[in-house]
Amino acid sequence: MGDGGKKVRVLIRPREGILDAQGKAVERALPALGFDGVEQVRVGRLVELVADDPDRIDDLCQKLLANPLIEDYEIEILDD
Amino acid sequence: MGDGGKKVRVLIRPREGILDAQGKAVERALPALGFDGVEQVRVGRLVELVADDPDRIDDLCQKLLANPLIEDYEIEILDD
Amino acid sequence: MARHRELGLTDREYELICDRMSREPNGVELAMFSLLWSEHCGYKHSRKLLSTLPTEGPRVVMGPGENAGAVDVGNGYSVAFKVESHNHPSAVEPFQGAATGVGGILRDVIALGARPIAMLDSLRFGPPEDERTRYLVDGVVRGIGHYGNSMGIPTVGGEIEFAAPYAQNPLVNAMCVGLAKTDEMVRAAASGPGNLVVLVGSLTGRDGIGGASVLASAELGEGDDAKRPTVQIGDPFEESKVLECCQELLAEGLLVSLQDLGAAGLTSSAGEMASAGRVGIEIDVGQVPLREAGMEPFEVMVSESQERMLAIVEPDQVDRVREVCEKWQTGFAVVGRVTDSGKFTVVADGEAVGEMVVEDLVDGCPAYDLEPAEPTEWPYSNHPTLDPETDPEEVLLALLASPTIASKQWAFEQYDSIVGSRTVVRPGPADAAVLSIPEAGTAIAVAIDGSGRRVACEPWSGTVGTVLECAANLASVGAEPLGVTNCLNFGNPEKPTIAWQLTRSVEGLGDACRALGVPVVGGNVSLYNETPSGPIYPTPVVGMVGEVPDPNRVASRPWEEGDQVALVGPFDPSLAGSELASLTGSLGPGLPDPDLEGSIAAIEVVREAVRSGSVRTAHDVSDGGIAVALAELAINAGLGCDVDLGSLIARTDCSPEDALFGECPGGFILAGEHPVLEQLGGKGVPVEMLGPVAGDELQVTAGERTVVLGLARLREAWESLPAAVEA
Amino acid sequence: MVWGVLQFPGSCDERDALNACRLAGGEARLIWHDDDDLGGVDAVVVPGGFSYGDYLRAGSIARFSPAMEAVARFAADGGPVIGICNGFQVLCESGLLPGALLPNDSTRFTCHQGELVVGEAESPWTSALEPGHVLSVPVKHQSGRFFAPPDVLEEIVSGGQVAFRYSPGSNPNGSLDDIAGIVNREGNVLGLMPHPEHAVDPLTGSEDGLAIFRGVIGAGVG
Numbered sequence A, B: 001m002g003d004g005g006k007k008v009r010v011l012i013r014p015r016e017g018i019l020d021a022q023g024k025a026v027e028r029a030l031p032a033l034g035f036d037g038v039e040q041v042r043v044g045r046l047v048e049l050v051a052d053d054p055d056r057i058d059d060l061c062q063k064l065l066a067n068p069l070i071e072d073y074e075i076e077i078l079d080d
Numbered sequence C: 001m002a003r004h005r006e007l008g009l010t011d012r013e014y015e016l017i018c019d020r021m022s023r024e025p026n027g028v029e030l031a032m033f034s035l036l037w038s039e040h041c042g043y044k045h046s047r048k049l050l051s052t053l054p055t056e057g058p059r060v061v062m063g064p065g066e067n068a069g070a071v072d073v074g075n076g077y078s079v080a081f082k083v084e085s086h087n088h089p090s091a092v093e094p095f096q097g098a099a100t101g102v103g104g105i106l107r108d109v110i111a112l113g114a115r116p117i118a119m120l121d122s123l124r125f126g127p128p129e130d131e132r133t134r135y136l137v138d139g140v141v142r143g144i145g146h147y148g149n150s151m152g153i154p155t156v157g158g159e160i161e162f163a164a165p166y167a168q169n170p171l172v173n174a175m176c177v178g179l180a181k182t183d184e185m186v187r188a189a190a191s192g193p194g195n196l197v198v199l200v201g202s203l204t205g206r207d208g209i210g211g212a213s214v215l216a217s218a219e220l221g222e223g224d225d226a227k228r229p230t231v232q233i234g235d236p237f238e239e240s241k242v243l244e245c246c247q248e249l250l251a252e253g254l255l256v257s258l259q260d261l262g263a264a265g266l267t268s269s270a271g272e273m274a275s276a277g278r279v280g281i282e283i284d285v286g287q288v289p290l291r292e293a294g295m296e297p298f299e300v301m302v303s304e305s306q307e308r309m310l311a312i313v314e315p316d317q318v319d320r321v322r323e324v325c326e327k328w329q330t331g332f333a334v335v336g337r338v339t340d341s342g343k344f345t346v347v348a349d350g351e352a353v354g355e356m357v358v359e360d361l362v363d364g365c366p367a368y369d370l371e372p373a374e375p376t377e378w379p380y381s382n383h384p385t386l387d388p389e390t391d392p393e394e395v396l397l398a399l400l401a402s403p404t405i406a407s408k409q410w411a412f413e414q415y416d417s418i419v420g421s422r423t424v425v426r427p428g429p430a431d432a433a434v435l436s437i438p439e440a441g442t443a444i445a446v447a448i449d450g451s452g453r454r455v456a457c458e459p460w461s462g463t464v465g466t467v468l469e470c471a472a473n474l475a476s477v478g479a480e481p482l483g484v485t486n487c488l489n490f491g492n493p494e495k496p497t498i499a500w501q502l503t504r505s506v507e508g509l510g511d512a513c514r515a516l517g518v519p520v521v522g523g524n525v526s527l528y529n530e531t532p533s534g535p536i537y538p539t540p541v542v543g544m545v546g547e548v549p550d551p552n553r554v555a556s557r558p559w560e561e562g563d564q565v566a567l568v569g570p571f572d573p574s575l576a577g578s579e580l581a582s583l584t585g586s587l588g589p590g591l592p593d594p595d596l597e598g599s600i601a602a603i604e605v606v607r608e609a610v611r612s613g614s615v616r617t618a619h620d621v622s623d624g625g626i627a628v629a630l631a632e633l634a635i636n637a638g639l640g641c642d643v644d645l646g647s648l649i650a651r652t653d654c655s656p657e658d659a660l661f662g663e664c665p666g667g668f669i670l671a672g673e674h675p676v677l678e679q680l681g682g683k684g685v686p687v688e689m690l691g692p693v694a695g696d697e698l699q700v701t702a703g704e705r706t707v708v709l710g711l712a713r714l715r716e717a718w719e720s721l722p723a724a725v726e727a
Numbered sequence D: 001m002v003w004g005v006l007q008f009p010g011s012c013d014e015r016d017a018l019n020a021c022r023l024a025g026g027e028a029r030l031i032w033h034d035d036d037d038l039g040g041v042d043a044v045v046v047p048g049g050f051s052y053g054d055y056l057r058a059g060s061i062a063r064f065s066p067a068m069e070a071v072a073r074f075a076a077d078g079g080p081v082i083g084i085c086n087g088f089q090v091l092c093e094s095g096l097l098p099g100a101l102l103p104n105d106s107t108r109f110t111c112h113q114g115e116l117v118v119g120e121a122e123s124p125w126t127s128a129l130e131p132g133h134v135l136s137v138p139v140k141h142q143s144g145r146f147f148a149p150p151d152v153l154e155e156i157v158s159g160g161q162v163a164f165r166y167s168p169g170s171n172p173n174g175s176l177d178d179i180a181g182i183v184n185r186e187g188n189v190l191g192l193m194p195h196p197e198h199a200v201d202p203l204t205g206s207e208d209g210l211a212i213f214r215g216v217i218g219a220g221v222g
């Protein structure tokens, strides 16, 4: 890999309207731990990588990292 | 919950030095998918929530969202 | 001198090492010695006791000393099995601790060249009211499921108990059972100087470097966080590739020998292979593929990174071995060679950075005599949760709801129990799992048992009872024991009272196995299970594999309307050491002596009855006594019964409470046709007809006491575990 | 009749699937994921397990294998394909079947003997079964919650693509409309979460699953 590799962060979330079982499980656990006032918990995936060509990451998300039927994704290109 | 709820984003990653089995498996699969030039893949979790008191989220991360023994986390408080 | 102490070696041991080496060991050598001379690898405090166990029998193919024991099941096939603990890692990180525990014991069986066909687990936790306990239970159960399910190995049985002494120190014991063609099994002995040492599987990181990290502490400055040892993470995907890869390598005859990497990593696996083969071995740390940069030679040598195996390969086979590893997308590296020096040499950058005589390193650790002393008082606290005056119906409901007795469906439904298509009897109402082995034209039954509570009351009787219970569980599905494995979970053996528990318990284990005529073919020892709040209950966990000639006849059907219920065996119940005594806070020292001969006679009668196919249901009486055993059978069948324990009371002269809730080895509840059960009498084993299966209530009369409870209420109590552990 | 059973790194149920195929009738062989040639088999099984560890998303990596590309061509030519559990996930990920499989609503793995009700789908796989017929088949998975966006779901249901439903009240994972298995529009590709390959012998619980494999033979394939 060249030195030109850029750090890329991909945030993947369950799509709006789809039951997020993990998020719900977190919400259920909150009161017992004394955390009131926390709501709308959504649990997704975080993928971080270094890419020579960050422009191709959108394609990678479509094909592999996210399933557009059930997930939204957001790509952040981080400056070094 | 009051209207004062703030959107909070928590990025959870496998700690440095800890085996990231998912990241490794994904990285290994990439060349076969035609994605060369992608490296250092790390797969973590993304938790987003709305909190009345964002100062308590660190505590929540320690207790529930992350396992500090094997994971690092980063809290971002998003402006609305 | 201080460093060796920080690493757990005594001054005397350190001197012995210097003596043997004729010099002081350097850092690499000290790290390696400290691990192989630890209790975990060196069995310092248990070796002498273990040598008293019966280990021979006509069916034994491999006994203690190998990665796992193995017994012949006929037609050229053997069953390999072993139980191992992962208590401490699970207390720290329950999910990964339990997962890597499963991964570790799988590798011991894989190392024999066997394909794992089943897992069992024996778990102990504190009371579920405690938030930490619930966290541990959730993590451990998920961790076991994660690893076994992902590997495609069915988890077919196990047990979970809850008691205060385990609150800070949970137990996670995992047992793996594997199947191999007997003549294709491999031993772990390195041989053939000039042969190569090949590391297969995962990369090596700083996982679980444990005490040895003390060695690096001088160099660990601020900001050197990355150098700190890390928790071991399990990667079942990698292990499944390693399994398939090893199976293929062995099938092609490419390996001289094979060994897993477990505790103490390369040090113990390479050392033990060299020791077993009476050869020398050289490891070049520079050839070990690393996950992290800048690892010190000692770190490479002691790393406990998971999913790695070590193989000895003849030089002209190496290319083919590499190809097979590549096919399975798993790691391959030649990391050393077998020598005729008799030494374990560690090389870095072309220079020897450590050199020890293999025998000193691997077998030189002294074995200590224990100094047992019987405790003068009950060393555990009792927390009453039930008033001793409670009426028997409420007692029964409380027992059924006790997490130790309540249905564990919540847990075992999270485990794949059927993958592999061998599981004839799944986890559930039956006492043992049954697996078919069509290759060998037979079937086996497997069970795992432990009763820390009773062993705490009296280690010899309690351990005899544990072995008998395991054998009884096998008998309930018509199985005859072929071999035993065990894991000895105890506190600090340097304390006289713990030494007494350990000594008496191992005597009980040996006595019971000798009486049953079944050899101990392997096991594991986990000592120092203590926290500032005290030691755990002494918990020998016994795993058994038995033979089932006809898997169609396992008496695992629910009882039916019109069946008769019988009590079979010399059952002589007492509340001493019972679950009820635990609930009422009245546990204390002492158990009645078990009737070893009589219990074995009953086991044989029941086994034959089950094998004849004439008995519908067989269930041994254990925690909670007869009332609980009957309730479990009634719940399972959705059918009640109307029984009278008068004949038991008359025979044993026990109290009604003893008859209902008392425990002891040697009791079975059988159900089937009246005449069939009646015929079981007259074989020197007590058989008492208790009454008919009928209705939707459990009705039990014991002297002036009666229990009448509807099935719905019984079921509600018995199915209360999810609510308790998920609260 | 020659059956091909795919094998990925991390597959678990491939040997059970081979066994089921042989019991149903015919010869059965493994197809390595790296092979882009199915070797002239008459029907393909994409078995259960944890291909690539189920990392990222169940089935997400396996779908890119050369063997799956060959399966896509085979399916496009009308060849019968069954994806069981992880195989169902792979078929959805690769677009051979509509919808997706989400983590169970309990977030836990579940394993139990389940009841499957045969749906309306017309397919060689269900040709030996009457709609409404109930099969006893093991259910075991962690991500079996069938999901499709409303319009797609509507198409699946009204288009007669539902092959199996969990019996009323026994939905183990939160699947929409109790869906346990679906077929593609043409009916030759079936995906289901429960495990018919583990229900081929009364000794181990049930032999109800054999009817699914035999259906293909009965439909005159191969």
Ligand SMILES: Nc1ncnc2c1ncn2[C@@H]1O[C@H](COP(=O)(O)OP(=O)(O)O)[C@@H](O)[C@H]1O
Residues within 6 Å of the ligand: C040, C041, C050, C053, C063, C064, C065, C066, C067, C068, C069, C082, C084, C108, C262, C263, C486, C487, C488, C520, C521, C522, C523, C524, C525
């Ligand atoms: N309690 C025991 N009973 C019988 N054999 C035992 C016991 N504990 C250990 N062993 C035997 O001692 C040997 C070393 O055990 P262990 O260090 O656990 O092996 P490994 O390093 O392969 O996991 C094994 O052969 C094991 O079966």
Ligand SMILES: [Mg+2]
Residues within 6 Å of the ligand: C067, C108, C111, C259, C260, C262
């Ligand atoms: Mg071993």
